[in-house]
Amino acid sequence: MVIVRTIEELQEAKKVLLGSIGFVPTMGALHHGHLSLIRQARKENEHLVVSIFVNPTQFLEGEDLDSYPRKDEADIKICELAGVDILFMPTIDQMYERDELCIGAPAIKGYVLEGEKRPGHFDGMLQVVMKLLNLSGASRAYFGKKDAQQLALIMQMVKNYFMDVEIIPCEIVRDDNGLALSSRNIYLDADEKQRALALSRSLKRATKLVMAGELNVEAIKKVMLNVLKDADEVEYVAIVDREFNALKEVEIGNTIILVAAWVGKPRLIDNLWI
Template identity: 65%
Template structure:
């Protein structure tokens, strides 16, 4: 495995690995969910590139940038054991300069749900993903469905800017008890982890309601909120793939999303229907 720490080192490494290229961008603290993305990239491409970069521009003031889990040695080992060909591990100076051009999120879809509570967050996400895609030039790039709004906006950016890359959505990976894997799960105490299961339980109940023919969004949201209590719920939303609110679930074009704080840890989860 080649470890590249600058744009030039990455360019040099890519020249040694011809053929189709699968790319998995991450912020490190790798877990089984990331491993699933890497495995898919390995199956479908001749070269696999993973990036680890904790992107400062997507964190708002007061958020957990300084506390975000960093596990360099473990992450490198996971990448090596997963058959990664090139690991891109830049620092901030390799990715950003002063007073540079940035990508901005769309006026509507970039400022609802995640964007409403974290204004400017998606500007940072889209900016760094644009940079990484332009550096790696992948055939395919792999993103988890758990960050559904992020996935939708990245897909829109690729379309709007006529970028030659296939965005591959991957299903959310869960623990045996249903908790969606997240690097932030390490912040949860044992008691908080049990409380966090209310997110997946609420989504499971929503799925059951739809299967029983209860497709009214208001009814589903109300039932989910009861299950989520007394968590600090930020939103429960039912939208289509374009992130437009729905009055009723439409099978094949619906995402049910939830965001809540468990203690001081903010968690998100969703189910695609």
């Protein structure tokens, strides 16, 4: 594995990569969710590039940019063992100039749900993902379905800007109790981890309701909110189609049920694709 920290080093290292390149962009503090993306990319491509970069432009004022978990030594070992060919770990100065062109999230899809709660977040996310996709030379790039709205916007960006890369959605990875894996889970103590399971439990209840024939969105949301009482604060429960339009009834094969809630220090998200 080659570790590169500058764009010039990355470009030089890529010269020997002949064939398809799988790319997994991350912010580090790697867990089994990231590892599942890395393994799938390794399996489906001749070469594998992973990036670790805590992107400042997608953090809002007051969010945890400075305290975001950083585990560079452990992350390097994980990537090495997983068969990564190039690990790109740039500095902020490598990725950004002082006065840059900006990419804006779409006016509707980019400012509902996560976009409403974290205005400007998606602008910064799309900006850095476009940079990383261009730098990596990826044939395919791998993103988890847990960040469903992020995934949808990245796919739209690739389509709208005619980018020559295939975006591969990957399934959510959970711990043995059902909690969706996240780097921010490190903030949870034992009691909070138990209470955080309310998110996945609410989605399981929604699944059972749909399987029993209940398709009414308001009825499903009411049950979910009751399950979510263990959370400190529920920001939203939403049931939308794949384009993030609100639904009155669940459409099998075209629905995402999403939840965002605070438990202790971290803000957690989870979702279910139906």
